[in-house]
Amino acid sequence: MFNQKTAWITGASSGIGEALAVELARQGARLVLSARRETELQRVAKATGLPADAVLVLPLDVTDAADLAEKVQTVLARFGRVDYVFQNAGITQRSLVQDTDPVVYRRLMDVNFFGAVALTQAVLPQLLTQKSGHFVVTSSVAGKIGVKQRSGYCASKHALHGFFDSLRAEVANEGLRVTIVCPGYIRTPISSSALSASGEVYGKSDRAQEQGMPADECARRILKAVAAGREEIYVGGREIWGIYLKRFFPAILSKIIRNRRVEG
Structure with missing residues (x-):
């Protein structure tokens, strides 16, 4: 499925993005690795075991939309x-609504939502010309459910669903596909790099994250779903059942979320 295909991964320097890079390389893909930290991208490129002509390290900041057209041409x-196009760049938060600086909300939306929109618009003309291509977008269980201390993160992930569901409908007859991935607790460093109420780094790892699904297992499940042409998938442990509670028993879920203690 992925052999000799070109896969562009944002957020490739750690976590799910890194795990996707390693697994895609194992399945014979050619990789474009993007994130802000070039040294970490070089480490991931080496970890894939791919020859130099099969991997391109392409540092970028998804919030710098003016630079994206040039990056597409480089690829x-x-x-x-x-x-x-695996859109995996993202940040989260740990703060109450009443305490959160509006700058934090803008940063979350810029990275998690507007960054994904900008890269999509930059690469979309090429995919339409090819009459083929597949956007794989990392949302979250939080893209379906609102929880404490994640208001901006949840909002940005909810927004991804509206945008990419609309895009899927628009390009369905052009040979393009869209898969939205909703991970639950995956063993990644995302919580330790979360933003605090003031915008500083939270700097602590959540227990649930530490006990979550290994990132490599998450990556394998994502690629299996992408190969099957799934439009939306949920990956994780029992926390993903919250999505079904939200759909069929919303009052029960609301009570669970209200009464749940938060770390920190």
């Missing part, structure tokens, strides 16, 4: 096409 100059 095309190297590989000639883009088959998969």
Whole structure:
């Protein structure tokens, strides 16, 4: 499925993005690795075991929309096409609504939502020209459910669903696909790099995150779903049942969320 296909991964320097890079390489893909930290991207590129001509380290900040058109051309100059765009760049928060500086909300939306929108618009013309391509977007269980101390994160992930559901409908007859991934607790450093109420780094790892699904198992499940053409998938442990409670028994879920203690 992925052999000799070009997969562009944002957020590739750690966590789910890194795990996707390693697994895609194992399945024979050619990789474009993007994130802000070039040294970490170089480490991931080495970890994939791919030869130099099969991997492109392409540092970028998804919030710098003016730079994205040039980045797309760099990818095309190297590989000639883009088959998969794994949009995995993202940050979270740990703060109450009453305490959160509006700057934090803008930062969350810029990275998690507007960054994904900007890259999509930059690469979409090429995929339409090819008449093929697949956007794989990392949302979250929080993209379906609002929880304490994550108001901006939840809002940004909810927004992804509206945008990419609309895009899927628009490009369905053009040979393009969209898969939205909703991970639950995955063993990644996302919580320790969360934003506090003032915008500083939270700096602590959540217990639930530490006990979550290993990132490599998450990556394998994502790729299996992408290969099957799934439109939306939920990956994690029992926390994903919250999505079904929200749909069928919303009052029960609301009570659970209200009464749940938060760390910190």
